[in-house]
Amino acid sequence: EAQVTQNPRYLITVTGKKLTVTCSQNMNHEYMSWYRQDPGLGLRQIYYSMNVEVTDKGDVPEGYKVSRKEKRNFPLILESPSPNQTSLYFCASSRTGLPHEQYFGPGTRLTVT
Amino acid sequence: AQKVTQAQTEISVVEKEDVTLDCVYETRDTTYYLFWYKQPPSGELVFLIRRNSFDEQNEISGRYSWNFQKSTSSFNFTITASQVVDSAVYFCALSEVTTDSWGKLQFGAGTQVVVTP
Numbered sequence: 001e002a003q004v005t006q007n008p009r010y011l012i013t014v015t016g017k018k019l020t021v022t023c024s025q026n027m028n029h030e031y032m033s034w035y036r037q038d039p040g041l042g043l044r045q046i047y048y049s050m051n052v053e054v055t056d057k058g059d060v061p062e063g064y065k066v067s068r069k070e071k072r073n074f075p076l077i078l079e080s081p082s083p084n085q086t087s088l089y090f091c092a093s094s095r096t097g098l099p100h101e102q103y104f105g106p107g108t109r110l111t112v113t
Numbered sequence: 114a115q116k117v118t119q120a121q122t123e124i125s126v127v128e129k130e131d132v133t134l135d136c137v138y139e140t141r142d143t144t145y146y147l148f149w150y151k152q153p154p155s156g157e158l159v160f161l162i163r164r165n166s167f168d169e170q171n172e173i174s175g176r177y178s179w180n181f182q183k184s185t186s187s188f189n190f191t192i193t194a195s196q197v198v199d200s201a202v203y204f205c206a207l208s209e210v211t212t213d214s215w216g217k218l219q220f221g222a223g224t225q226v227v228v229t230p
Contacts, residue, residue: 031216040122042220058217090158098146099163099210102218104158
C-alpha cells in the first residue's frame with residue numbers, strides 16, 4: 001500500500017530535549033516536505049526536499065532541522081524544542097517536476113512543556 | 114504575506130444544502146497551481162483537486178465542483194447537496210512555479226464545514 005508514515009504519532013516532551021520525528025514514504029517520490037498545522041493558520045511549510053541531499057527552507061524553518069540522506073526518509077529534528085513548537089506536524093511526499101498533489105502522513109501531535 | 118485567503122472560518126449547513134467555499138489567492142506568477150485538500154475529523158489530509166493557471170475550465174466531480182476565475186484570483190469550491198460525511202476542514206493551497214518558489218506550497222487557513230442532519 002502506497003503510504004507516508006510518521007513516528008511517533010503522539011509525543012509529549014520537555015523544553016530543550018532534542019527529538020526526531022521520522023517520516024518515510026514507499027512511493028519512490030523525489031519530493032518530500034514538512035508542515036506544521038496550528039489553529040487559524042492552516043498548514044505552514046517548514047522545510048522541503050526536492051531530492052536526496054537537497055533541502056530548502058519553507059516559511060517557518062526556525063528551530064527545525066532536516067536531512068535527506070535516503071530517498072524514502074525525511075526526518076524532522078528539533079534540537080532544542082520550545083513550547084511554541086507545540087503543534088500538529090505533517091510530512092508529505094510527491095513526484096517532482098510540475099507541482100503534483102502531495103500525499104500526507106497521518107500527522108504527529110507534539111506537545112512541548 | 115498571506116498568499117491564500119480563505120475568509121470563511123466556519124460554515125454550518127443542514128444536510129442537502131449546497132455550500133460554497135471561497136479561496137482567493139495572490140501571485141505575480143503567470144504559471145502556478147492551485148489545490149484543494151480535505152481534512153475530516155479523523156485528521157488525515159486528502160487531496161481533492163489540482164488546477165494549473167492555464168486551465169480555466171470549471172470542473173465537476175460528483176457532488177463537488179470548482180470554479181476557477183483568474184480575473185478575480187479565485188478558486189472556489191462548491192459541495193452540492195451536502196452530506197454529514199462532508200463535515201471537515203477544507204484547505205485551498207497555491208504552488209508557484211518560479212526559481213525562488215519552486216517546491217513551496219502555501220495553504221490558506223482553512224474553512225470548517227459542519228453539516229447537520
